Amino acid sequence: MSLTYDPIHWTPHKKLYDRLLLTLAGMYLLVFSVLEWVWHPQVTAETLLIRATGTLAFLMLHLILCIGPLCRLDRRFLPLLYNRRHLGVAMFGVGLVHGAANLLQFHAQGNVDPLVSLFASNTQYGSLARFPFQAPGFLALLILFVMAATSHDFWLKNLTPPVWKALHMGVYGAYALLLMHVMLGVIQLEKSPVLIGLTGLGMFTVAGLHTAAAWSQMKKDQAARPAGSEAGLHTEGLPAGFLYACEVNDIPDSRAKMLLMEGENIALFKYGNQLSAVHNLCKHQNGPLGEGKIIDGCITCPWHGYQYRPHDGQSPPPFKEKVCTYDVLVLAGKVYVNPSPYPEGTARPPAVFEPAAFQSPVNPS
C-alpha cells in the first residue's frame, strides 16, 4: 500500500486473498439461493437478493471482527489480518446491495422520497417490539461506508493513525446497530429458534473472543513491566534516568522483550551481542514491533512487514518511516533502559555484551 494515492500494488498474496474472498462469497450466494428456492418456492427474486446479501454481509462482519482478537490469541491467524481491509470493503459492498435493494423494494415505489419513507413510514421509536428496525441498519451502513471510503493508507497517513484508528473503531458501533437491526427486524417476523440461536452464537463468539484477547493482553502488559524488586528502580552507579528492564538471558536472539516504563511502550531487541530499544508501535498501523523479529538486520513488524533499523529506528531506504529510540545499558548481565525517547530516527549506539558469558534462550520461532 502507498502513502500517496496510488492504486493498490497487487501482490500474489493479495490476489490469492481476493480470489478466495470472491469465490467463497459467490458460493455462499449460490448455495443460499438454491436452498431458499427449495424451502420457499414462492420467493421472488427481489426478496431472495435482499435475504442473500443481508445474511452474507452479516456473516462477513462477524468474520472480520473475529480476526483481530484471534491474531492476539494465536499468531497463526496473522495471514488473515494482512488484508482484512479487503474483506471489510467487500462486506460493505454486499451490505450496500442489501440496503439499496430494500430501499427500492419497500420505499421507492410510492410518492414519498425513499429516504424520508425509510425514517418516517414507521415512527414508533418508543416501542421495542415495533421499533423501526431499518433505521439502525441504515446508520450502520453509513458507518461502514465511511470506513470503506477511508480504508486506503492514503487516509491513514493524512488523517494520522490515531484519528484513523478512532474512525475505524466505529465498526463496533456498526456491529451493535446491525445486531439490533436483525433482532428487531427479521427475528420478530420469522421467530425461528435457529435464527435466534445463530445470531446469539455469533454475538457471543465475537464478544467472547474480544474479552479473551483483552484479558490475555492485560496479562502481557503486566509481564512487560519489569518484575522483581529492582524493577523500574534506579541503580546506584548508573547515569540518571536508567531503569532496570530485565536480564540479558531473558531475551531470545533476534527477538524482543516488550516493556512499559513510565508510560513508554518500548521494544528491546537483542541481535548478536547487541541490544537496542525502539518505540514498540509500528508507524504503519501501530502494530507491535516487539512481537516481530530481526530479519536481514532490521526489526520487522509482524503485521505487515514494515522494517526499521534497530540502532536508529529508521526504515531502510527508500522507505521513510521512523520510530523513537532509547538508550540501553548492560551491566553484569542486567539490562537497563532510559525511557526518555529520542526524536524519531535518532541513531543511538547499541549496548554491547559478551555473548559467551550469557546463554540465550531457544528462539521461539
Added chain:
Amino acid sequence: MSPFLRKVHRYAWFSLALLLPLGWLAAIWVIPDDVIQTPAGPVQPDALPLVLHSREAGDFVINVRSDSSDTKRQIEILIKKPLGNPNTTLVAESNGSASTLGLLGTRGIRRFDLNSLTSHARPLRLQFIDHLQGRTLRTVVFE
C-alpha cells in the same frame, strides 16, 4: 496498538459484552405471539358457482362468475403479487357507461358483484386505473 487504544478497546468491549446480550434478550422477549401474515381486507361476497370466462393478465387472474340461473354475475380477481400501484381501482365499462367496482388493495382474492347495467353487457371492458398517477394500467376485454 498503543496502551491508550488498548484501554479504549477494553472499555468498549467490556461494555458491549454486557449491552449486546441485553439487547438480544430484550428483542427475544418482545417477539409477538401472533404474526399477521395474511393481509387484512374487506369482507368478500361469496363466490358464485359458475365460471363463465377466465383470463390471465400479468399478475392477475380474472374470472367472470355467475349463479346457476345466470341472473347474477360477478368479477373475481386473483391478485398474485403485491401491486406495483397499490392505489389501483377496477372500473367496468360497457355500452358507453362506466361503473367503479372498487379498490383492488393487496394480494389475495377480490370479488365485485356486477350491477344490472354491466352484468350482461357485451363487450365488457375492465380497466385497471391508478387515479393518483392518472393513468390506465391495463384493460381487459370480455367479448
